[in-house]
Amino acid sequence: MAQHAPSHLSVGMMLFPSLTLLDLAGPYDVFSRMPGAHVYLVASSLEPIRTEKGLTLTPDTSFENAPLFDILFVPGGPGQQLVMEDEGFLNFLRERGQTARLLTSVCTGSLILGAAGLLQGYRATTHWRYLDLLSLLGAQPVAERVIVDRNRITGAGVSAGIDLALSIVSVLFGKDVAQSIQLSIEYDPQPPFPGGSPNSADPELVAGLSAKLDDVYTKRRRQIERIVARL
Amino acid sequence: MAQHAPSHLSVGMMLFPSLTLLDLAGPYDVFSRMPGAHVYLVASSLEPIRTEKGLTLTPDTSFENAPLFDILFVPGGPGQQLVMEDEGFLNFLRERGQTARLLTSVCTGSLILGAAGLLQGYRATTHWRYLDLLSLLGAQPVAERVIVDRNRITGAGVSAGIDLALSIVSVLFGKDVAQSIQLSIEYDPQPPFPGGSPNSADPELVAGLSAKLDDVYTKRRRQIERIVARL
Numbered sequence: 001m002a003q004h005a006p007s008h009l010s011v012g013m014m015l016f017p018s019l020t021l022l023d024l025a026g027p028y029d030v031f032s033r034m035p036g037a038h039v040y041l042v043a044s045s046l047e048p049i050r051t052e053k054g055l056t057l058t059p060d061t062s063f064e065n066a067p068l069f070d071i072l073f074v075p076g077g078p079g080q081q082l083v084m085e086d087e088g089f090l091n092f093l094r095e096r097g098q099t100a101r102l103l104t105s106v107c108t109g110s111l112i113l114g115a116a117g118l119l120q121g122y123r124a125t126t127h128w129r130y131l132d133l134l135s136l137l138g139a140q141p142v143a144e145r146v147i148v149d150r151n152r153i154t155g156a157g158v159s160a161g162i163d164l165a166l167s168i169v170s171v172l173f174g175k176d177v178a179q180s181i182q183l184s185i186e187y188d189p190q191p192p193f194p195g196g197s198p199n200s201a202d203p204e205l206v207a208g209l210s211a212k213l214d215d216v217y218t219k220r221r222r223q224i225e226r227i228v229a230r231l
Numbered sequence: 232m233a234q235h236a237p238s239h240l241s242v243g244m245m246l247f248p249s250l251t252l253l254d255l256a257g258p259y260d261v262f263s264r265m266p267g268a269h270v271y272l273v274a275s276s277l278e279p280i281r282t283e284k285g286l287t288l289t290p291d292t293s294f295e296n297a298p299l300f301d302i303l304f305v306p307g308g309p310g311q312q313l314v315m316e317d318e319g320f321l322n323f324l325r326e327r328g329q330t331a332r333l334l335t336s337v338c339t340g341s342l343i344l345g346a347a348g349l350l351q352g353y354r355a356t357t358h359w360r361y362l363d364l365l366s367l368l369g370a371q372p373v374a375e376r377v378i379v380d381r382n383r384i385t386g387a388g389v390s391a392g393i394d395l396a397l398s399i400v401s402v403l404f405g406k407d408v409a410q411s412i413q414l415s416i417e418y419d420p421q422p423p424f425p426g427g428s429p430n431s432a433d434p435e436l437v438a439g440l441s442a443k444l445d446d447v448y449t450k451r452r453r454q455i456e457r458i459v460a461r462l
Contacts, residue, residue, distance in 0.1 A: 021256045025255075025256030025257070026390075029251060032285070053259065053264075054270070054291070055289075057286060058279060058289070060285070107417075128417060145421040146421075156419075158260065158416035158418070159257075163420065163421050166422060170423055170424070176436070178423065178424060179433070180440055182426060183426060183427060183429070184389075184440060185253065185390050186388025186427060187389075187420075188422075188430075189418075190394050191397060191418055193406060195414060196413045196420070202410070205411060205414060206414065
């Protein structure tokens with residue numbers, strides 16, 4: 001299970017406009033606590049990036065200057081729609097994906113990995129509303145919190161990134177290190193209500209939110225069909 | 232329980248160097264999904280801020296230009312030590328705290344609220360390692376995930392911010408809105424291991440991490456004793 005970690009563990013976290021902050025921040029605060037880890041915040045340029053709800057953050061590594069990564073991570077968010085047709089971004093993922101030990105994503109970041117062709121033949125997950133779209137990209141959608149299939153590790157919507165990252169730490173460093181990080185960020189979640197997943201939520205609530213996301217869903221489906229037709 | 236929210240709900244999230252990103256990002260992605268909410272990222276100036284592990288983010292509101300807030304929120308992180316003696320920062324909290332509907336914090340942000348004198352006579356919580364320090368600041372420490380005492384709402388370490396923010400949404404908008412946000416960020420946490428709190432973790436692990444944090448703990452205790460002596 002646990003493997004010796006190299007003295008410098010290189011983590012590349014991909015940034016793009018309109019990513020969802022928590023998709024990034026959960027894994028970021030777990031990865032950056034791994035022994036000997038260096039986290040790179042990678043984008044096409046070092047220009048500040050406006051995330052989904054307006055907060056601006058700044059990449060520290062451009063595609064040009066990026067090292068090889070042990071872990072390559074892709075967050076999700078509405079900007080996923082643009083990135084899925086950004087050949088520079090997808091080519092960077094394809095190229096760096098060849099040498100990464102782990103290829104990982106959370107939420108609709110999985111659709112980006114899929115658009116780069118990196119989930120073909122893999123079991124994978126994403127935000128519940130978009131789960132079936134993974135099959136268009138050659139993946140086998142699984143409605144679970146975190147899916148590990150060989151070196152592809154994907155997480156469900158937004159907040160699943162914390163569970164995903166802790167799972168990754170346990171794969172790389174073993175259970176003790178993962179639990180120590182979990183205790184340091186006091187990850188003993190106690191949602192005030194049940195219902196954080198479509199399985200546990202009130203069906204009426206699921207139907208309502210699902211309907212609200214219908215337009216986005218349909219746009220994404222059409223876009224993915226176009227992308228796949230071009231391949 | 233639920234109260235009518237104003238058409239524009241103003242949320243002030245305080246930024247400072249070396250804050251912990253997830254302390255901020257969990258509540259940020261919940262607050263920014265509240266109907267009619269506007270989230271302000273507030274700091275003494277608009278200069279970019281380097282957070283605990285290196286990621287840089289940019290405030291959008293200076294103390295000078297900040298509006299009144301319905302919710303005032305303070306994250307934690309190692310930078311808490313500097314901020315606790317920054318009179319400009321503390322005075323801003325004291326002044327804006329008078330008109331805020333809710334005064335809230337997560338992790339060691341509670342020590343900052345306390346240093347501003349805003350938790351005197353209140354039940355409150357913070358990161359488990361620093362919990363007893365709250366009593367030096369006139370608060371009554373409680374080892375729970377989220378503590379609501381009148382209009383002071385405080386959360387435990389780092390990841391508790393998500394639970395804290397969802398609790399706040401339910402206070403302001405009712406359970407349905409909170410659950411809808413919870414479902415949209417798929418907050419159905421499934422930590423890969425138990426042990427995210429000192430109550431559930433292996434005692435040896437707790438003792439080990441606790442010892443690692445002894446120096447920081449002692450420094451914070453001495454600092455708070457100095458601050459309290461000056462009052």
